[in-house]
Amino acid sequence: DGGITQSPKYLFRKEGQNVTLSCEQNLNHDAMYWYRQDPGQGLRLIYYSQIVNDFQKGDIAEGYSVSREKKESFPLTVTSAQKNPTAFYLCASSMRTDTQYFGPGTRLTVL
Amino acid sequence: QKEVEQDPGPLSVPEGAIVSLNCTYSNSAFQYFMWYRQYSRKGPELLMYTYSSGNKEDGRFTAQVDKSSKYISLFIRDSQPSDSATYLCASISGSARQLTFGSGTQLTVLP
Numbered sequence: 001d002g003g004i005t006q007s008p009k010y011l012f013r014k015e016g017q018n019v020t021l022s023c024e025q026n027l028n029h030d031a032m033y034w035y036r037q038d039p040g041q042g043l044r045l046i047y048y049s050q051i052v053n054d055f056q057k058g059d060i061a062e063g064y065s066v067s068r069e070k071k072e073s074f075p076l077t078v079t080s081a082q083k084n085p086t087a088f089y090l091c092a093s094s095m096r097t098d099t100q101y102f103g104p105g106t107r108l109t110v111l
Numbered sequence: 112q113k114e115v116e117q118d119p120g121p122l123s124v125p126e127g128a129i130v131s132l133n134c135t136y137s138n139s140a141f142q143y144f145m146w147y148r149q150y151s152r153k154g155p156e157l158l159m160y161t162y163s164s165g166n167k168e169d170g171r172f173t174a175q176v177d178k179s180s181k182y183i184s185l186f187i188r189d190s191q192p193s194d195s196a197t198y199l200c201a202s203i204s205g206s207a208r209q210l211t212f213g214s215g216t217q218l219t220v221l222p
Contacts, residue, residue, distance in 0.1 A: 004154075033209075040119060042199060042212035043155075050208070058209065090154055099145070100210060102154035 003027065004103035006091050011108045013078065013085065021076045021106045023091035032074035033092040033100060036060060043090065049074055078108065086110045114138050115202055117213030126222050130187040132198050134213045137181065140204035141211075144176050146185045147199040149215065155199055159185065190220045 004025045013019045025032065031050050035043040045058030049068040063082025068074055074093075078085045088107050092100040117134045124130055132146075143162055147155035159174035161167045167174045175184040183200050200213040 006154075040214065042115075042117070042214040043210075045209050048209060056208070088152075092154075099157060099160060101157065102147075104154045105152070107152070 004091060004093055004101060006089075006103040006106050008106060009104070011106055013108060013110050015110065016080045018077055018079050019108065021078070021089055021091075021108070023074045023076065023103060024072055025074075025091075025093040025103075026072060027093055027095075027101065028071075029093035029095050029101075030071070031094045031096075032068065033094075034058075034064070034066065034074070034076045035090045035092065037088040037090060037105075046076065046089075113214075114211045115200060115213040117200055117216055119214055119216060121217040121219060123219045123221060124190055126190060126192060126220055128190050128220070130185075130190050130194070130218060130220075132185040132187075132200075132216050132218070134183040134200035135181055136183065136202050136211075138202070138204065138211070139181075140206075141202040142205050143203045144174070144183050145201040145210070146172075146174055146183075147201060149197045149199060151196075158198075192220045192222045195219045 007022045033048040034046040044060050047066040049055035065077045090105050091103040094100040115136045146159040148158045149155040161174045164176050164178040171188045173186040197215040197217045199215045201210045203210050
């Protein structure tokens with residue numbers, strides 16, 4: 001089965017804690033992306049990576065970090081510096097920038 | 112001003128109605144236009160993709176782009192309750208590395 005997987009589906013974080021969201025794809029796509037979605041808002045780009053071992057900040061990178069050590073994997077760490085992390089996080093991948101395919105999402109809640 | 116504006120709705124229609132969803136954009140460099148469908152608590156799925164101006168039809172769905180007025184539309188014929196979802200428009204220029212999304216329109220088709 002080809003596709004994008006994200007885990008966990010639901011994640012709870014305590015104040016001051018770092019958490020890591022997993023994103024894996026077996027589509028052989030070069031590019032991968034992390035978005036944040038808040039109620040009533042569109043998708044906002046956090047980080048993206050066009051190639052292994054390289055990534056760029058998106059519009060709202062503060063308080064987040066990523067790595068791209070393997071083509072298939074693009075984990076996102078939500079650090080304690082992110083003051084309002086409760087949101088729905090979406091990972092996407094693409095062969096070309098315009099046609100992006102999304103994973104099922106991770107819902108992060110701060111306790 | 113956001114680069115892509117979309118009426119958030121919510122929009123409710125009876126089953127069988129023709130639905131019109133719309134976006135406007137401000138960046139003249141946008142050349143590629145997408146519509147994504149997002150069911151509640153799921154990741155967006157690519158529904159339609161068009162390049163430059165014109166129409167594209169796929170079953171009950173028609174995507175229309177008017178670059179002269181910077182207007183993007185999605186028409187759904189014979190709407191079904193299973194079409195109930197949030198619809199996101201997105202655009203990108205040829206040289207850009209990231210999609211720009213509208214905020215999404217929530218559609219409910221009543222049986």
